[in-house]
Amino acid sequence: MLNKVTLVLSIFSVLLVTELSAQNVYFTGVGRALVTNDRLSDNTTDSSKLKGSGGYTLFDLGINAKATDVLRAGVILRVRNEFGGFFSDGASFEFRQLQMEGLIAKKVKYEIGDIYLKHTQYTLWNSEPIYNKYESNLFSLRRDIVNYENFFIGNAWRMQGVNLKTQLNFKNGIQSLGIRAYGGRTLRNNSTTIPDRYFYGGRLDLTQSKYFRIAGNLAGISDIAGTVPNAQVDYKNMVYTTDFDFTLDNSDNFKFVLGGEVGASHFELKRAIDTAYNEFNDFFYDLGIKGTYKPWNLTLGGSYRDVGYNFNSPMAQSRRLAAPADVIPSNFPLMNDGLTTRPIGIFETYSQERRLYNQAISTTLMSYYVQYNMVEPYGKATPNRKGYTFIAEVETPNKVFNANVEANFLSESVSEGDSVTFEKRKFTLIQGGFVFNLNKVLNFEKLIAINGGLRTESSKRGGTNTIDLSSSLIDVGLDIEVFKDLHVLGGAKIFNVQGNEVQATRDQLNQITAFNSQQFSQSQTILAAGLRYDYGQGCYFSMHYHDVSFNDKQTDRNTYKMNQLFFVFGLKF
């Protein structure tokens, strides 16, 4: 505690001193007051535990001092008070972010401290676990809160470290050369057996002209030998890739892009418990072509990928959704008189802020909810996948309508566990949706938007050990601006999963050690309606009602119904 106080005072002192000489000190802030009222119905006999309420008020104050272009120092301090925490009894004070950034020699941009990093889909990437591109604005409002609380911005991972980048422009020969390097620590040693573990990476991005670009990428994780006296493991992983694209854009009507990424990984691990030196090498390639018909804003594309079963890229394969064993529902964690753990549903994925999402890089492939991610649980970098991906997207010039669809037809490269017939799973993943701005058709000034989305997944295998699992997730949304800045929101999510699958358990070497059979016969329906009022720049109030129905025919005691009344005031400056 004393250390924290000292740290706070030190930072304030630095900022104060900086302010004296600064040309610019400014503040940013995010505030939120959130209240929920929940009800659950299950097979319980003790009805007193079927209602609950919760919420909090928080304020994140960002203090930024910008002396010159050379340095900007920023800290975000958080004060949070739990709903019902009278006289600050439930209040907490914490650092949310500490960062410095600036320019070295007017050329090299640097960031130090808490930084957000993304690289390529095969090197460093934070993949979305649940398809939500076309969900209702009502759900996305809540998902934005969850993402903010868990430090998710787009596909970046939040890390602690340093990020440097610069770009050199040339007059002749090549257009520009981008150079980037980053690094930091993913794991702190425990003084005895777990060594410090560092990540690092870089990119050289050569743009030859508007026709051609090529980049070389490197991303690695290594244990630092000697940081503990009795290291249980010595881990190293390195991913090398190159991505490139050729663009042909000389016509008024057509544009073509040929591009892709190819690369390889090298993994090695020494363990104190044995004398074996474990080493795995593998590679991937993902190549495709895309064509656009400009008058219609219509793009069609296709690609082929092959990701080896030993391709290891922890920073691209770590899952955003935590492993099931680490997840606990915030509301009603137990049901049926405390005898059953309530299963995580689609509702939690956009509403639960804590104990659901993962913010750390995992060097082993994390276990996952098969029913929600059977095809690409580890994003594009999912190992042991090969096959075709096709995309189509269109947007009318006046933005009345836009739609997108992506179809993946994949299979395993190597059979998992079938030693008799060697059958490989075949996967299908089709996802897409649309947004239709009806007000533009009606020439109505205020927004009337309808959106819909669909994702279907299937995993099938014949042979000795048959697998047949399929799921669908349907999204429907409505947003009507009835008065200026007052929106009526509606939304629905319908999820179904049926069949059987087998999930692999992996060891420290990422090798499969066991399979666990799973059966599903489950449906979930969420119907929600609400209002949103924007009462100033960055300020809003919203209230929703969510009706959740979770049916599990395979395990009847998992079935429940839940509803939630939700209020939120938000502000941002």
Place this chain on the structure above:
Amino acid sequence: MKLLFRFSIAITFLIIVTVFSCTRKSTEYVGPAYISAPEGFAVMNFSSSSTTADFNPAAAITFDATFTSSVSWTLTLTGQTSGAVRIFKGISNGFTGLQWWGDHDGVYFFRKDENVTATLSFFGTTMTGQTATPIMITEAPVYTLTCGKFSRYGDFEDATKIIGANNWFPFSNPTTPIANVDQGVASAAIDYTGHPVPSVEGLQYYYIKGLGAQPTFVSGMQYTRTSSFTGLPADASQVWVNIYLYGTGDPNAGVELEYQESDFDGAPGYQGTDDDAFVARITLNHKGWKLFSFKYSDLTPSLNADFGGSGNKMHEPDRLRSWDIVVVKKTSPNSPIEVYFDYPIITVGGPFKPCH
């Protein structure tokens, strides 16, 4: 410009060709093989050779089973008192004469006078099978002669044997006993978090708990021999030191295991001022019992000149004479800590594993 463009294309082409020319090690399948139980699958018979088991001296009981088709099966033997588990797995339409020597897979040992249930389960079905009656262990296996070098009475089953006459010496510095320390043999201790400490092997274990009289050091115990441990090779990379330690997740609780040699320096036995001590330092931030195993060559030399830091700094397990367990506070001098330990054993060729 054209030259660079062509060069870029050539580089890209080279990379693509290189990657496409890569080949993976040919394999038909990955992961353990398995076969799901088909519809109509049934167990035709399942039995053990005996309903009692005497594992001392080493002996096995056997299991037989027959199924209607070839399938991935798991036979799980579970000790009803100890919670010990032994798992056998296979793919077949049954098994004959499957031997069990009383050994275990997890951390807990099977015990004398406990019942063991034998349960068959199969991949892809919830159907299970059990033997008609459980198996009663009349004598538990003894690993002290077959699996490694054991500190005499180091199973702590007889508290009266943990005395100086049998080479066990509780620490006594600066006073006897050390102030604010409780140590001895127990079987049903309650840890500081209020949880009962189960036995990992047999019924008893040794414990040291308290604040101690110094900021870091709490207490400890030494096992010393009048001669070196017999039969240990000179090659330190072939020798492993093992001990079971119970933790409560307290990062303040630490243990230092010191392995002391009698260097060839003229003076007999281990002398802290002129011989080597090699150390493993452990923070007990785990919960429950855990087996800690260290390769002797990975142990670090003592840095204390008066306590093992003055030898030849060579790992010489064939000169191992005694060992200490030292209990220390890691982070908070004013918070008492606790350590429970059992079954210290020195093995050759790998960490301790039940054998016969």
